């Protein structure tokens with residue numbers, strides 16, 4: 055194999071021994087050298103490819119927490135509050151009033167295949183205080199074609215009269231069917247028992263779709279656009295079909311990212327789950343990594359379903375929900391820890407963090423295991439004593455930095471209040487304590503874009519421009535490390551990816567601008583393309 | 594509209610962790626009285642089905658010789674229900690073991706209205722010896738109170754380990770939360786289960802272990818409801834030496850009133866260390882054959898449980 059050399063304006067390696075370079079030399083898909091042309095040539099014949107000569111190269115970004123569901127939703131109409139880009143690069147403007155929602159639905163209707171229902175997604179009612187989306191507003195678009203609007207939380211939908219009739223909603227007695235004082239359905243369905251009537255009638259199963267090749271390719275394209283070279287699917291059913299589909303799709307030479315799916319632990323009895331995971335691991339290859347387990351403990355702060363410690367939510371009574379009895383989480387942590395797998399544990403509220411730290415500590419007392427790298431995911435409200443415990447347990451964190459921008463204003467005024475917003479997503483504390491951590495977007499909850507995520511962790515600015523808790527801001531370099539090496543470490547892939555270091559895979563993010571240039575906001579850095587194993591992914 | 598002759602009758606079994614759901618369902622299967630049923634099991638790993646009843650076992654689905662099928666409750670019940678009713682030959686009956694945090698009211702409404710299904714029977718299982726503590730628990734108490742309040746029928750388990758005063762007090766708690774509830778008492782477990790503990794502990798006889806046939810390597814995690822007699826525990830673990838490889842865990846013990854005991858057992862001996870902090874009392878058994886371990890766990894609870902005073 056010959057050596058390919060990509061000269062560049064600057065190479066930021068994330069390798070502390072050799073932080074910068076100006077020529078990336080690649081052999082057999084791996085980084086051979088980041089030094090000068092002369093040093094690379096000492097290894098043998100080289101061919102120079104200077105198409106990136108004016109670009110800045112970085113290790114390919116690692117998105118340590120997102121979902122392949124992102125690849126499904128673009129089949130449907132986007133109704134979110136914030137602007138968003140489709141995998142093809144089409145810009146979708148965020149919608150801020152009911153009239154624009156109706157307009158976009160009408161446009162979707164015009165493109166709809168005959169007989170199909172119109173499905174839309176991303177609507178977040180928390181931004182529409184006062185106005186409530188209901189069937190009248192959808193009927194004004196059409197009362198004949200069924201219209202289904204999934205809310206951003208995925209726990210609520212709004213439907214029009216056609217759906218109410220076709221799915222026979224009115225006759226059913228379910229708490230989640232919202233009715234007016236006269237008993238008439240207003241078109242809002244909350245939680246599964248009510249929404250099941252619609253899923254069942256129209257055969258909708260988003261999570262099943264997410265494992266199909268089409269959705270995986272779409273997901274990978276969306277990731278590539280943002281400079282990502284390794285992406286997770288952090289809640290995968292890991293059924294036999296899903297494993298087959300992921301294997302064959304990621305083996306396609308044109309599939310532009312490496313994929314790391316996590317087994318959904320609550321979908322399996324522990325013994326069966328670990329057997330299935332062991333079986334999946336035999337199907338892995340250089341672009342598909344099995345071996346991590348996801349445990350979802352509580353809900354989300356903005357849905358008031360995260361489990362909070364005292365003083366609870368700012369503007370509502372009551373606490374969030376557990377997805378299983380706490381004892382079950384304990385048992386599962388113990389089981390998968392003993393079985394030798396790595397756990398990724400969703401903990402949004404600080405009560406959930408506390409519970410899972412107890413479980414990890416118990417598991418580690420019983421079965422000490424160095425370098426386990428169990429990772430708490432989200433940890434939005436983690437307290438200082440809990441951070442210290444994370445450090446002492448040698449666990450890792452993946453911090454939901456995007457929340458500061460997308461829900462920071464809501465957390466400040468409605469869910470949490472001032473003090474807890476100062477510590478929201480405490481990346482600087484994690485860094486000070488030397489905890490291994492990444493930062494993430496949880497797509498499709500917020501958009502895929504590691505540079506935007508790094509921007510949030512660096513600037514801590516909400517959508518309205520308010521800055522929350524600058525004491526928890528991290529500098530550019532630390533933020534860039536969190537979206538590369540940090541995230542790679544939480545996935546136990548740092549031996550192969552996360553930095554541009556001789557021997558590692560030549561997975562590269564190619565940038566038009568220099569992310570260490572203080573004059574350009576990280577979110578405004580443009581991504582030109584990526585290399586996967588040293589090869590351009592747009593070829 | 595819905596033809597109830599063709600809809601699948603659902604028997605919903607609710608209850609918090611450790612309330613006896615698995616035992617009830619295991620008994621339903623073992624009795625062989627139900628045919629053409631699908632059992633949807635939340636805690637699939639703890640199913641303990643007699644090998645004679647199993648026709649085949651693959652991919653997380655167990656087919657029974659009497660035509661019934663058991664499989665795990667997946668993370669997506671909605672899509673599972675849609676698929677089941679579209680099977681070429683759907684079951685006539687569906688027995689659902691709900692998750693420990695499931696809200697019975699919401700599931701009852703689901704099965705009352707989901708196309709192709711109708712709710713035939715529902716009950717909440719309650720372990721009377723644990724319910725007092727659960728209702729007061731800071732992390733799950735509220736949830737359990739809702740569960741109790743929402744069901745028409747409560748099936749009471751493990752009442753026989755309480756004395757009459759304790760029993761009445763717990764029943765009053767349940768009735769206060771749900772005045773209209775029908776209480777149904779499960780039969781007292783003859784053998785294997787303890788007669789009221791306080792009375793029997795002194796002369797409790799070392800159980801006959803019987804012939805244990807080693808199976809494949811398995812792990813069993815046992816949550817211990819109360820204090821444990823460490824000496825008896827070790828005695829029993831020693832007796833299971835032919836199938837047990839290792840046991841490890843924390844137990845609450847009267848010997849360690851401010852903490853717990855760390856038990857580490859191997860076939861060559863056991864080490865008991867007193868610790869001064871409270872850990873969740875859990876024992877992990879590793880050995881040959883899951884069923885053997887489950888059986889050993891039952892004996893442990895019976896023989897080594899100390900009075901909860």
Ligand SMILES: [Zn+2]
Pocket residue numbers: 119120121288496
């Ligand atoms: Zn997620």
